[in-house]
Amino acid sequence: MTAVTLKDVAERAGVSIKTVSNVVRNAPRVSEATRQRVMQAVHELGYRPNPSARRLRTGHSGLIALAVPELTMPYFAELAHHVRAEAAALGLTVLIEETLGDAREELRLATGIGASLLDGVILSPLHVAPDELAAVANEFPLVLLGERSYRREQVVADHVLIDNVAAARDATAHLVGLGRTRIAAIGVDHKASETSRQRLQGFQLALHGAGLTYDPRLAPRVREFDRHNGLLAMRALTSLPAGVRPDAVFCFSDMLALGAQRALYEAGLKIPEDVAVAGVDGSQEALYSTPSLTSVVPDKAAIASLAVKCLATRIRAKEPLPFEVHLAPYWLDVRESTDGVRRQLSP
Known part of the structure; x- marks a missing residue:
């Protein structure tokens, strides 16, 4: 059975392939009427995105992960909401992972192991050692959230946090x-x-x-x-x-x-x-x-925006970039x- 393509969906919906791609990636600047027409064609034809094909075509899968200690904590649930929204605006899809604060799991997810199609990871670590993350960040796009235990001049990865x-x-x-x-x-x-x-x-x-x-x-x-x-x-x-x-x-x-x-x-x-x-x-x-x-x-929206944009920049970079620490605002x-x-x- 031949797989349904973007072209098939575009012909059924009467729009361009680019428009179908924008709708599938949940990109902005698509009218609601067009979005509904495309999604109707998607459902009728049974289209399913192919991350492997996208990676072959663009070098990226469009998949990133957010790894947090506990999904039951309201802070992380609210943060995940903002990360998903920021990622969608950039045409990225977010996988949510839970580490339970286990150092081995934090390191595993930081390397993208277990999800080989991931382009990068946003990680809120609790117990993994900074030197282990340093080795990862030089090889794989990684943004850290939360507190850091090292001095500013010893930044081991891009980091977003409040004071x-x-x-x-x-x-x-x-x-x-x-x-x-x-x-x-x-x-x-x-x-x-x-x-x-x-x-x-x-x-x-x-x-x-x-x-x-x-x-x-x-x-x-x-x-x-x-x-x-x-x-x-x-x-x-x-x-x-x-x-x-x-x-x-x-x-x-x-x-x-x-x-x-x-x-x-x-x-x-x-x-x-x-x-x-x-x-x-x-x-x-x-x-x-x-x-x-x-x-x-x-400011969870600001934290999410800084983290997603920072990760997207590192994913698309053609050469190594210096690591940066980004302070997000807070208020009482x-x-x-x-x-x-x-x-x-x-x-």
């Missing part, structure tokens, strides 16, 4: 500015991840700048940045003696903060009157929680969990 130290410092300084003096940190993890280290650093800088002392008793360790660990950590904090118990808490993720808020509710403590709570990620859940959660909001969205001002969500 996590500054973001944590800003959130903690906000709590200090409310007059809180016993501020806890939830997010110091057993795995000593770079995310945890940098957010703790920013937290401590803010305390030091305000003349407050860091108390390890107010920084219970967690295993994951999820709701359950936030719940357990906050329960431990509320069980401390009255003179030590925190009057504010900075959580290293929104999910930790939501778990902490549940523990405060169980303990009969009011937010923010008894304990003010702030998080990081700017997730939709933080906006709809009760009370709404004050959160550091990374002050909500009910710290300022106590009741808000009505916009319709």
